[in-house]
Every structure is written in structure tokens, then in C-alpha cells.
Amino acid sequence: MYEERPSRLAGAVVWTRAVARETAVRPVLPDGCMDLIWADGRLLVAGPDTRAYVPENPVAEYAGVRFAPGEAPGVLGAEASELRDRRVDLAELWGARAARRLADEVTGAADRAAALEELVLRRAAGAPAPDPLLRAVVARLRAGGSVGAAADEAGLGARQLHRRSLAAFGYGPKTLARILRLQRALALVTAGVPYAEAAYRAGCADQAHLAREMRALTGTTLTGYLSGYRSAYSETAAPSGSSTTA
Missing domain, CATH: 1.10.10.60 (Homeodomain-like)
Structure with missing residues (x-):
């Protein structure tokens, strides 16, 4: 089951998805956006897609923040072109220690989507303003x-x-x-x-x-x-x- 709501970060969306084992895996279509995703204990960044993306090893539970087009690079600290058509561990961008600490913080929260949103809001507060x-x-x-x-x-x-x-x-x-x-x-x-x-x-x-x-x-x-x-x-x-x- 998929649910979403507007984020307190302008233009962003907070979403969750629980995937049943028997659920067919659907391709993720290009939408101009980038996401920060919690996936069963890991923090990942989904870069901007130019083609459909089919998950190879879907997990049971997800939470994510989907940024409006052009808004993620300042928060994540990486140009979007570096992440085009890629899913990468947050450790590649923020370092293994920081990524592990933040992943544990979200994993241990009662509301993981809300915890992920708070992480993004903290990061955005110190990031350059969007163009x-x-x-x-x-x-x-x-x-x-x-x-x-x-x-x-x-x-x-x-x-x-x-x-x-x-x-x-x-x-x-x-x-x-x-x-x-x-x-x-x-x-x-x-x-x-x-x-x-x-x-x-x-x-x-x-x-x-x-x-x-x-x-x-x-x-x-x-x-x-x-x-x-x-x-x-x-x-x-x-x-x-x-x-x-x-």
C-alpha cells in the first residue's frame, strides 16, 4: 500500500509504501524528481530518471521524501547529473558514519516517514537556497x-x-x-x-x-x-x- 502527503519542505512530498511479497514489481517512470529513501534500514538516493527503473531487489517497507525538480541537489550536496539514472547509498554522498547514524535514527523512529522528513528539513535549513x-x-x-x-x-x-x-x-x-x-x-x-x-x-x-x-x-x-x-x-x-x- 502506498500513501503520501505534502512535506513541510516546499514542493516536496513525503511517502510510504509497504510491499507485500506477492505484489508485482512495477517500473518507476521518469518524473523529473529525486528522492531520499529509507528502505528497510538503509538510506538511498534515487537520482533523476531518463528511463523506467525496475527494482531488482524490492524490500518490504519504504519511506521517502520526493523533492520537486531541481530542489534536491542543494540539500543532498551533489549535482543531479552525477546521480542520473542511479540509486546510490547515502554513504557515497555524506560518508559511511553519517549515513549509518542517520539511517539508525530513522529506523528507530515510531514514524519513519516523519523522521526522514525531519532529517531533510534540518539539512535544507543549512543548504543554499534553490535557484x-x-x-x-x-x-x-x-x-x-x-x-x-x-x-x-x-x-x-x-x-x-x-x-x-x-x-x-x-x-x-x-x-x-x-x-x-x-x-x-x-x-x-x-x-x-x-x-x-x-x-x-x-x-x-x-x-x-x-x-x-x-x-x-x-x-x-x-x-x-x-x-x-x-x-x-x-x-x-x-x-x-x-x-x-x-
Whole structure:
């Protein structure tokens, strides 16, 4: 069962998931986000994905904090491009002693998700403030705006935006725009909107365009995804791109 709530950290989400042994493992789809995850006693960082991620050894219990696009690097102390398409132990970023101490702190808490959130809030309090220009870029792209329009509104040149995007998002702004567009389409189709209409409303040229993007970014089809979504989350729905397994 999957549950989530808004975090006290702006734009972030706190989530938990308990995985039954017989539960089918679903791929985690790209969503533009990064997560700090507690997984049966370990602290892991899920970097930004450019393709679907299929957990090899899922564990029974998870808690996580999912950062908004571009928000995690300052808190974690690593550029997003270093973590692209990777799941790494927090020890690689913060050192083995600190990671072990923090993992034990979360493991021993009555509410592990709340303890993980407190850890993130403490870390964020001493971290550099998120780049307001990149926040504006994310907002523009999330709303369906073009990369060019987002760059112009932020007052950034193409090369400057690309360089800053690699550090913040893990990839260039065009890739982020594609991922956010796909997430808009998936939200629509899971709500029952017909594929062609979902494609149009999400900003794709047509249904065939959406189908190609789905295949390129996730390795599956809309029908295959929707079937798995309904069967895996018949009780509690999880967002399509959530990093609910490490």
C-alpha cells in the first residue's frame, strides 16, 4: 500500500509504501524528481530518471521524501547529473558514519516517514537556497510552456540554461519538458481521459506522438501502463512517476 502527503519542505512530498511479497514489481517512470529513501534500514538516493527503473531487489517497507525538480541537489550536496539514472547509498554522498547514524535514527523512529522528513528539513535549513530562475523554468514547463519561452522568461540564454539544468535536474531542459509532458498525459489517462484527448491536452502533436514518447521514456505502452496501474494500485493510487521502490 502506498500513501503520501505534502512535506513541510516546499514542493516536496513525503511517502510510504509497504510491499507485500506477492505484489508485482512495477517500473518507476521518469518524473523529473529525486528522492531520499529509507528502505528497510538503509538510506538511498534515487537520482533523476531518463528511463523506467525496475527494482531488482524490492524490500518490504519504504519511506521517502520526493523533492520537486531541481530542489534536491542543494540539500543532498551533489549535482543531479552525477546521480542520473542511479540509486546510490547515502554513504557515497555524506560518508559511511553519517549515513549509518542517520539511517539508525530513522529506523528507530515510531514514524519513519516523519523522521526522514525531519532529517531533510534540518539539512535544507543549512543548504543554499534553490535557484529561483530554475523554479520559474520548472513552473513554465510544467504548465506546458516551451523551453524557449521558459528561458526567455527566466532571462537565461540557451547554453546557460542547459548548464544549470544539468546540475539541477540531471539533464537538459528539453528532456525535462518531455518528462513533465508525459506525466501530464499519464495523469489524464489514469483519470479516464481518452488517449487522443490526453495527448492533445498534454501538449503532444497527436496520439501517435504520445505513444512514441511513452515507449521512448518508459519502454512500455499506454495500455500496458494503465493495466499495471489499475492492478497494482487498486486500493491506493500512487503517482505514475513516484520513486516508491529503490
